[in-house]
Amino acid sequence: MATISASNASNLLLITLASLLLMLGTSTAYEFRVGGENGWSKPDGNETESYNQWATKNRFHIGDILYFKYVNDSVLVVDREDYNKCKTSKPVREFTDGNTTFRFDRFGFFYFISGLKDHCEAGQKLIVRVMVHPEVLSPSYAPSPLPNGEDGLSPGSSVKPKSNGASKFIAGSSSSSVIMVALGVIILVFA
Template sequence: MASPSVTLVMLSTFLIITLVAVSVSSFQFQVGGDRGWTNETAEDYNKWAEQNRFHVGDILYFKYLNDSVLVVNYTDYKDCIVSNPMSKFEDGNTVLRIDRYGFFYFISGQPGHCNSGQKLVIRVMVQSAEVETPTVAPSPKENGGSGDDGWDSFNWGPPSLNSTIKLSVASYFLTILGGVLVIFYVFM
């Protein structure tokens, strides 16, 4: 059996590796950088977004005063329509965890702000471990000939506020567990 000091070292190592692995699995982005989500500057939020790579599990942090963040579909984003958001936030410190890949659209809910440029589209990158085998889409004729299958490629829905990072945390955990077992056998 291992001595208490070896066991303590192993447990401490396991805890540190676990904390590092979980913190590396996602990244928090403050939208707009230090300026935050504001209409007072000539910030181009889409240029800011182009300088970043977003992945499932990342966190978007909107910091603002006397404003709001609306999660909208593509049409509402393009036309600055504030009347029908999928989600609306007004707390000044909005934190959203990205739970899927694809496009997300955000606009300010304050009158005139979206039209003056306070809007953002981000593209969340597909992570290679999450890629599924593509399937062939049915032809419009198989669908009754209308070509309308009810799927709206621009209306993906809002990011979940309580989603989990299933695959990346699981793979980090298994890697850590393997490392701990190696350390355990080395010290034994």
């Protein structure tokens, strides 16, 4: 096996750590508070924009989180047909805790409606399109469809909002993968 001098090993370690920090800096996600200060509530007609108008002004990516704050209501994740019909009887996911966080685990469209049909019909519904980051554009990356063709969705997280807009934080899942790779490289260099 080739011998590495102490100065070369130190330089390699510094390069590895710098690369790790650079990768961690690009592994960010955002949290978006749905409805701003009003939260997730039935529109009363005085709103300046609908939930969908708000969504089109933002860019959502895998790892980002939606935060729904509500009282005496619920958040349903549904398919497109149930979204269009405000059908609340068979949601893909249902949240009733009043402080719901939902993390995007794939790209594509997500459909949210109020669990109260009259609220949904009044406009308390949201379509979010999750974009693909350029670095994940590869043939091997695609969402896993369920056998019946519905969207595969993950449970929400426990991150709380810091403001009415988007809050930035380091996404744990991709960061831990980067750390493991960097540790593997360090071990190989010093073995």
